[in-house]
Amino acid sequence: MTTTTSETQKKPNPQAWYKPTFSPEHGVYVMLLVSFFTGAAAAQNWTLLTTLALVCAFFGFQAEHPFVLQIKQRKSLKPRFLVWGGLYGVICLAIALYLYLRYPILMWIYLGAIAALIIDAFSVFHREQKSIFNEIVTFAAVCLSAPFAYAVTTGTIATVAIGLWVINTLYFCSTIFTVKLRKPKTSSVIPGVVYHAIATLIIAALYYFGWLSLPIALAFGIALLKFAIIAWQQQLFSNAKIQYVAMIETGCAFSFLAIVALSLLPLRLTTL
Numbered sequence: 001m002t003t004t005t006s007e008t009q010k011k012p013n014p015q016a017w018y019k020p021t022f023s024p025e026h027g028v029y030v031m032l033l034v035s036f037f038t039g040a041a042a043a044q045n046w047t048l049l050t051t052l053a054l055v056c057a058f059f060g061f062q063a064e065h066p067f068v069l070q071i072k073q074r075k076s077l078k079p080r081f082l083v084w085g086g087l088y089g090v091i092c093l094a095i096a097l098y099l100y101l102r103y104p105i106l107m108w109i110y111l112g113a114i115a116a117l118i119i120d121a122f123s124v125f126h127r128e129q130k131s132i133f134n135e136i137v138t139f140a141a142v143c144l145s146a147p148f149a150y151a152v153t154t155g156t157i158a159t160v161a162i163g164l165w166v167i168n169t170l171y172f173c174s175t176i177f178t179v180k181l182r183k184p185k186t187s188s189v190i191p192g193v194v195y196h197a198i199a200t201l202i203i204a205a206l207y208y209f210g211w212l213s214l215p216i217a218l219a220f221g222i223a224l225l226k227f228a229i230i231a232w233q234q235q236l237f238s239n240a241k242i243q244y245v246a247m248i249e250t251g252c253a254f255s256f257l258a259i260v261a262l263s264l265l266p267l268r269l270t271t272l
Helices: 002-010 026-043 048-072 079-102 104-125 132-142 145-154 159-180 190-208 214-219 221-232 234-239 242-264
Strands: none
Touching (some): 026 159, 048 079, 048 104, 048 145, 104 132, 104 145, 145 159, 159 190, 159 214, 159 221, 190 214, 190 221, 214 221, 214 242
8 A cells, every 4th residue: 555655646747837738629730720821822932931930820829728727727826837828928929029020010910819819818717718709719810820921921911811811710610510510509500501601601702802712712612511511411420429520620621721722822833
């Protein structure tokens, strides 16, 4: 018994302050990368500043995770969350400041990200972080990585960058409504149908005004087709393992990326 107690006492504490925190939201990693790469594809270039922007976006996402966890456990301060949230935040802010000094136009993107973080913190504090509104705001903030990549690479924010932000946001917000079909309390397809109808109208308007090309606008068809199939096979989808759901979402997301990126890259690259 003494040996067992001693071994238990020597067992490493996974919550020790020196243990790094990493967000378990794998879907957000996919969202971040897909959005960023579409922005880089629109810029038709990749520079050192583009790489710094990707690092900045990654650490900004990682800083948000311990920050949210600390709000959830607000009755006591957790050194691990404070240390790693602070470290990730400092790295993100240092790179963001450097990029801002090069391109002040980035302030608009920063303000959008800060506003989303405040809304998310407020929602977490009131235990409403899983509401549709908060998830849409959060997804929109992550998808700001598309105009972020474009602005850092080109030094400007063009209508195509804004259009990419909108279509990335609308595409990934589609997953909110597909995932909710798995839960009995949110299994109604009506909210999803309404959302996809509105999203389609928005994308059609962006195409009409020239903010999106036809191939990019049509890429949203992946979300429409996915939602239609899942709604048709809702019972099967509800009983599927979460790993299979993640594989479906990831595969569709990278298919969306492939269509958008190939539509944006110069002709000399797409014909190689």
